Amino acid sequence: MLHMTAVKKVYRTDLIETHALADFSLHVKSGEFVAVMGPSGSGKTTFLNVAGLLDTFSGGDYLLDGENVSRLGDDQMSRIRNRKIGFVFQTFNLIPDLHVFDNVDVPLRYRNLPAPDRKARIERALELVGLSSRARHLPSQLSGGQQQRVAIARVLAGDPRLILADEPTGNLDSLMTREIMDLLERINEQGTTIVMVTHSPECAARAQRQIHLLDGKVVDLDAVPSLSREPILEGVS
Amino acid sequence: MLLYNLRMSLLSLKRNRILSTVIVGGIALGIAVSTMFSTMRHAFAKNPIPEKSDVLHYVRMDSWDPLKPYPGDDPTRPPTQITYRDMVEIMKSDIPVRQSGMFMSNLLLFPSKDIGRPRKVRTRMCFADFFLMFNLPFKYGSGWDKRADAGPEPVVVIDEETNDLLFGGQDSVGKMVRIEDREFKVVGVLDTWRPTVKFYDVTQNFVQAPEGIYMPFNFLRPMKVQTAGNTDGWKTAPLPGLEGQLVSETSWIQMWVELPGDRVEAYKDFLAAYVGEQKKVGRFPRPLNNRVTPLMGWLKEQKVVPDEITAMAVVSLLFLAVCALNLMGLLLAKFLARAPEIGVRRALGARRLDIFVQHIVECELVAMIGGAIGIALSLGGIAVLNNWVKTIVNRPDIVQFDPQMLLLAVALSLAAGLVAGAYPAWRVCRIAPAIHLKVQ
Numbered sequence A: 001m002l003h004m005t006a007v008k009k010v011y012r013t014d015l016i017e018t019h020a021l022a023d024f025s026l027h028v029k030s031g032e033f034v035a036v037m038g039p040s041g042s043g044k045t046t047f048l049n050v051a052g053l054l055d056t057f058s059g060g061d062y063l064l065d066g067e068n069v070s071r072l073g074d075d076q077m078s079r080i081r082n083r084k085i086g087f088v089f090q091t092f093n094l095i096p097d098l099h100v101f102d103n104v105d106v107p108l109r110y111r112n113l114p115a116p117d118r119k120a121r122i123e124r125a126l127e128l129v130g131l132s133s134r135a136r137h138l139p140s141q142l143s144g145g146q147q148q149r150v151a152i153a154r155v156l157a158g159d160p161r162l163i164l165a166d167e168p169t170g171n172l173d174s175l176m177t178r179e180i181m182d183l184l185e186r187i188n189e190q191g192t193t194i195v196m197v198t199h200s201p202e203c204a205a206r207a208q209r210q211i212h213l214l215d216g217k218v219v220d221l222d223a224v225p226s227l228s229r230e231p232i233l234e235g236v237s
Numbered sequence B: 001m002l003l004y005n006l007r008m009s010l011l012s013l014k015r016n017r018i019l020s021t022v023i024v025g026g027i028a029l030g031i032a033v034s035t036m037f038s039t040m041r042h043a044f045a046k047n048p049i050p051e052k053s054d055v056l057h058y059v060r061m062d063s064w065d066p067l068k069p070y071p072g073d074d075p076t077r078p079p080t081q082i083t084y085r086d087m088v089e090i091m092k093s094d095i096p097v098r099q100s101g102m103f104m105s106n107l108l109l110f111p112s113k114d115i116g117r118p119r120k121v122r123t124r125m126c127f128a129d130f131f132l133m134f135n136l137p138f139k140y141g142s143g144w145d146k147r148a149d150a151g152p153e154p155v156v157v158i159d160e161e162t163n164d165l166l167f168g169g170q171d172s173v174g175k176m177v178r179i180e181d182r183e184f185k186v187v188g189v190l191d192t193w194r195p196t197v198k199f200y201d202v203t204q205n206f207v208q209a210p211e212g213i214y215m216p217f218n219f220l221r222p223m224k225v226q227t228a229g230n231t232d233g234w235k236t237a238p239l240p241g242l243e244g245q246l247v248s249e250t251s252w253i254q255m256w257v258e259l260p261g262d263r264v265e266a267y268k269d270f271l272a273a274y275v276g277e278q279k280k281v282g283r284f285p286r287p288l289n290n291r292v293t294p295l296m297g298w299l300k301e302q303k304v305v306p307d308e309i310t311a312m313a314v315v316s317l318l319f320l321a322v323c324a325l326n327l328m329g330l331l332l333a334k335f336l337a338r339a340p341e342i343g344v345r346r347a348l349g350a351r352r353l354d355i356f357v358q359h360i361v362e363c364e365l366v367a368m369i370g371g372a373i374g375i376a377l378s379l380g381g382i383a384v385l386n387n388w389v390k391t392i393v394n395r396p397d398i399v400q401f402d403p404q405m406l407l408l409a410v411a412l413s414l415a416a417g418l419v420a421g422a423y424p425a426w427r428v429c430r431i432a433p434a435i436h437l438k439v440q
Helices: A044-051 A074-084 A100-109 A115-128 A144-158 A174-189 A201-205 A229-236 B002-015 B017-045 B084-090 B129-133 B146-150 B160-167 B241-247 B261-280 B295-301 B307-336 B339-347 B352-393 B403-429 B433-437
Strands: A002-012 A017-028 A033-037 A059-064 A085-088 A162-166 A193-197 A209-214 A217-219 B056-060 B098-110 B119-126 B138-141 B155-158 B176-179 B182-190 B213-216 B251-258 B291-294
Touching: A002 A044, A017 A044, A017 A059, A017 A217, A033 A044, A033 A174, A033 A201, A044 A059, A044 A162, A044 A193, A074 A085, A074 B339, A074 B352, A085 A144, A100 A115, A100 A144, A115 A144, A144 A174, A162 A174, A174 A193, A174 A201, B002 B017, B002 B352, B017 B307, B017 B352, B017 B403, B056 B261, B056 B295, B084 B098, B084 B241, B084 B251, B084 B261, B098 B129, B098 B213, B129 B251, B138 B160, B155 B160, B155 B176, B160 B182, B261 B291, B291 B295, B307 B403, B339 B352, B339 B403, B339 B433, B352 B403
Parallel strands: A033 A193, A033 A209, A085 A162, A162 A193, B119 B213, B155 B182
Antiparallel strands: A002 A017, A002 A059, A209 A217, B056 B251, B056 B291, B098 B119, B098 B176, B098 B251, B138 B182, B155 B213, B176 B182
16 A cells, blocks of 8 residues: 655755655555554654655655555645545545535535535535534534544545554543544454554554654664653653 | 535635625725726727728828927817818718718707797707717607708707607607707607716717707708817918808818728818819818828827826726735635645645635625625715716716626625735645644
């Protein structure tokens, strides 16, 4: 599903050159649930931005769902984001002026689907996350957990092949965290690939595979004697 | 998608009502000023008779003083009118489809005693072709025929206002009316006809209303009718009085011909031949300088649109441009404050074009709301302007807001929206989505 080989992402200023991703390679199979962990500054967000075609990269190869996306134009990347990728953010990123229904509608609007089709998708997605009764509420009228469920409904309505979740439980209490992780697990069981960046070992433990980033690379913690699993996780918890 | 973008735009306007009001107000002010002054210019510049303007031609011939050119800013121009004797001769041509020499006079109208005292009424002395040539609208009856020209027969056409005065607005065709010392039979009553510019005679006050009475030209001699218009002369008349004027080199007649395009050259040749013959008897001492000028060219040459009005219209458009440019900054600030939302939309699949169009639609919505308010304000301004003009030319309807001006106002509104919004919309559509997703 997601194949990154020797991907580089370099940020340059007049004085400094920062290698946010250095020879970054990662392969995620279709239907996998992968947790990405690492300390702040390790490149997790850069990886997610590149993986989600929200940012370009400086070198290497990236195949997404069998398509080489290394040299796509902006319009083509938008199209792939719209049809193949779903995003779940730590801060939910709902549009505050729009009702729940309209928030879920946003990605569908850019797919030029007919209105009845959109309505059916939205209603089904809200039902899946248990928020059908809140369709006409504004985000500010919902709890944090409910807002994140709306964000997940927005993803589900688009029926993407890949979900990229950036600390989806980072702003939630333990009860709501459990709810959201249950929801993500159920979605994964339906065959959707999920790559989730998290600082939480508990959340990461619910993924099928965990990978760790350090200095812009995927590292095998057991193969790095100077680093043990615990200090890294403690340091970022 | 357009409806969706309109809905998003309305939400955006509601989000910050004060800023939205300032932006709409800025557009409204710019549209009000520019529409008002553009309408004022349009009142003078518009084609008064578009269906015929290309076949109507104004005729001039240079019989002026050989020692100095006809006064004016262009020494190559012939006098603005022609002499009576030349009019009589060139009217014999059968090249024009229609033709009429004409002038304006003030004649004494005698209403019945129960209506009121005699009064001077502006009267146009003209030929039968005048009515068809300029497409005058008739409420009752019609113009007279050419036999009445030759007689002349005592017939007149009166305008609606005169008919209201004399006959209470009833069909007066066949009724008699006394003008000066004669009785005339009414053959036609004009319907409402108020061209902003009295285009068939721009040699004098061309914003005054058309005349109240139209009389066969050839009553000139029997009634000794004096012109109330301009007369230009350079040579002493050989006889005193009206007879002297008729054989003099004094120019005081306006001459119009209706010429399809394929007859224009033939008519010019005819005029050249006529002047050539006259030169043989000592007239037309200046070089051959006949002019057969199409209507719109003649109006332009006579500066029917005053330079001051054109300048005001240009300045008002510049004012609108300044309004739009000032609003650009406000719109940019407003749109950039929405960067996180734009980041989300981009992440969810919006193309740059989608973001650009969404924001341009918002700008155009603002512009159309501002434009509608601006048009309402300009209507108020035009009413004030007409009230002021009325005190000068005694007409309350000089500046009229017509469908053309409505279209112009809408086009100006859309253009202002585009000028104000294109750059801000372009800037926000270039926002990198990744930067703003973390900070929402």
